Amino acid sequence: MVSPEVTSTAVSASAGGDGVFVIRMENPPVNALAPQLLDGLDEALDVAEKDGARVIVIASGVDGFFAAGADIKTMVDVDRDGFMAYGRRLRSTVERVAALDRPTIAAIEGSALGGGLELALACDLRVAARGGKLGLPEAKIGLIPSAGATQRLPKYVGRGRALELMLTARLLDADEALELGLVDRVAETGQAEAQAVSLATRMAGLSIPALTDVIQLVDASFEVPLAEGLAGEVSRVEALFDGPDAREGMRAFLEKRPPRFQ
């Protein structure tokens, strides 16, 4: 069901009854991450949170592009203050996606480049369809990725591969991106959103507090000493055990019925 609450012209959204909320970026021709698209993303995220979305999919509604990154046609004429202001604006939305307290999946149909790929990297998982290109070509235009890729990419693909991709500015296809660990699933052309929604639907049937805890513990594993991470597991599982989902999940298992998580 299309969500009428999203009024943006650069984004549409649909909320499924199963708790999966799909946000589609629609800023033709290349889904350049222009301010109106970022405003639309934030509006859609507001609606998703208000509606209690359990899993959020960020997809593309523009043929050929998930997102081509910052709008070079605009960037070429913008002054330093505008560059800095836009950078702050873009990073605000990207980091909001990264910090969401529910799982997020990027459905990459078409090319995801520069800031567009950085938006996908801020999601918890990535599904990429064959036919698109993925890359961080900022060095070709005298810039560097500056919406999180230098910090996230090494965690996904390792230091050497992250450097190779950013130092060559080369583009990958979906299969190589999967091989490197840049994306988590590959779909046939035109099927990225469908595959992402299928994955999201499976996740939406589980305990979202538990999934969110797993995401945060895995992300922390790159930052904290092992002992601190293990202690985090303990404190979180004890809190979950005290929460409503654990009792409901165990009772549903024993009663051989689907759990009704909050």
Ligand SMILES: CCCCCCCCCCCCC[C@H](O)CC(=O)SCCNC(=O)CCNC(=O)[C@H](O)C(C)(C)COP(=O)(O)OP(=O)(O)OC[C@H]1O[C@@H](n2cnc3c(N)ncnc32)[C@H](O)[C@@H]1OP(=O)(O)O
């Ligand atoms: C107030 C607003 C200010 C906005 C500017 C301020 C920026 C602040 C930056 C801070 C944040 C940084 C974020 C990030 O880290 C940095 C970036 O994202 S930089 C941009 C990175 N993206 C790219 O470099 C992609 C460049 N595109 C390509 O490599 C190719 O287009 C492609 C995607 C591989 C496809 O190639 P082709 O199939 O050959 O098609 P074309 O190249 O001919 O492209 C078709 C058409 O689309 C236009 N286009 C493509 N990408 C962009 C883009 N990013 N911005 C604008 N326009 C783009 C291209 O020019 C063609 O247009 P046409 O010639 O047909 O008019």
